[in-house]
Amino acid sequence: MKILEAEQVDRALDFPSLIDAIEAGFRDDFGMPPRQVFQLAGKDASSHDGFALLPAWNDTLIGVKAFTYFPDNEAAGFASLYSKILLFDRSHGVPLALVDGTAVTYWRTAAVSALAARLLSRPDSASLLLLGTGRLASFLVAAHLAVRDLQRVFLWGRDAVKVLALQARLQAAHPAVEFVCAQDLAQCAGAADIIVSATGAATPLLLGAWVKPGCHVDLLGNHSPDRRECDSALVVGSAVYVDNRDNVLREAGELLIPIAEGVFSADAIRGELKDLCRAGPAGRDSPDQITLFKSVGTALSDLIAAQLVLKNTEAD
Template sequence: MEFFTDDDVKTALPWPRLIDELRDAFAKGVSQPLRSAHPVPVPGEPDATFLTMPAWEAGGKLAVKILFIAPGNSGRNLPAVNATVMVFDAVTGQAEAVMEGGELTARRTAATSAMAASFMARKDAKSLLIVGSGKIAGNLVPAHRAVRDYENVKIWGRNPDNAKALANRFEGVGVATDLDAAVAEADVIAAATITCDPLIKGKLLKPGSHLDLVGGYTKQMREADTDALQRAAGGIVVDTYDGAMAEAGDLTQPLEAGDISKNDIVGDLAELCRGEVTPRKSANQITLFKSVGAALEDFVAARVVASSG
């Protein structure tokens, strides 16, 4: 059985290939039961979450990711997401590979968002705003740059020093000091935070913008307010219906309040990649992609990494 470090994973998953592989897999489909999630109390801090995410292709491979998400790690200067991924032969059950899951999770998450934006964002989008300054936010910059030719890229973070440090890792990326002003200017906004208080105000979104909500993965978390969801109504796509409708507070809260309806969600990534839905129907329409993460994404990335050994 081969072992792959985060550095090995990064080398094996260049953005164009990963985005193409994800597009193909969402169109074709794999078996992916709803992930199993368990809260883990942490004294004096927000609860951690333990998850398992399996997916497989009949007669091919099976991949399972095991995660421990610890929000309190931000105060310890440690990654919030700790993960390991294993790959098995789906016929014999033989374990073939194990890999560190931090880089894989960040890259597949960012690549999925960029893949959605390749369908949903305007072709002439020139300005990109990243909201957040963690590991996934850092991957959103090159992932989105792989599908659009942005002239202006900015990063906003609660901690300005962290945002500046992240921006300095990339050529031509600046720091946004005023979030509201940056939201009002951006053609594409990609948020990767774990906030429960919406940061993005829908009234500020410019006509034709695309909003990518990556960070919230529980019913309590929200990155955008209800106005944003209402302005994007009819142009909303989710990664998977089962996951988003069970876990995404950005959707479940306004749905339960009656502020939007299920009809405002026009499709999932499988339908989008098969060309069965068209969320952007005009240049001025606001579109929104909400992801909570799907085991298919881990399966695709892990299969590519395992084949590189």
């Protein structure tokens, strides 16, 4: 059985190859039982520490990702996320590989975000607002540049020093794009064609009143039913899609809170990522429609990314 660490994952993957592989994987037949997420509150009822298991299979592989999420780890000198993906042969169930799931998570999260943007954003989208300065940020920018001809990217974060450092790294990596530190979040949100939020915010950072007609919004950072990155107005005013309905309706406060308020319903969700990839419902009704994609992560995207890592590693 191969053991593939983060460095091998990073060498094996690229955009847009992973984006294309995930789109093809969601078009094909697959199995994906509901993910199991366990809150590890223990004696501390306010803790958001978690442990999760994500199984999936296609006609080639069976996979299960296990991960821990400890959002306060950084203060103690640890990463917030640790993860491994175990792959088995679909034909006979033989264990094939143990893949670093943390690296895969960064790659597939960015790929799914960009895939949703390719399917839902306006083709002429030229500006992006990115909320969040964590490690995922550089992956998100690279992935979105693979699907849209972005000319300007606004960067926003609570820590101005981190925003400036991110700007410098991204400008060096993508010199043809203008990277701007967002001073006024509302103003930048109103100027952006695509908005991607990947933060640990507990209360809304992004308000529906700020978002212009025709914008596409990706919400990636929250996995808790009592937290959210946007307000109810944005959800109510958008055509809403999700990566997986069952997972989102258990974990995503962005939709669960408006449902509890009585201003939105689960029936208003237009479709899942598989529906978009299979060309089911029309993603965008008009150039002026606001579209919203909420993602909490899927086992299938992990499996497809790990499968591509194994394939490309064996080819080397």
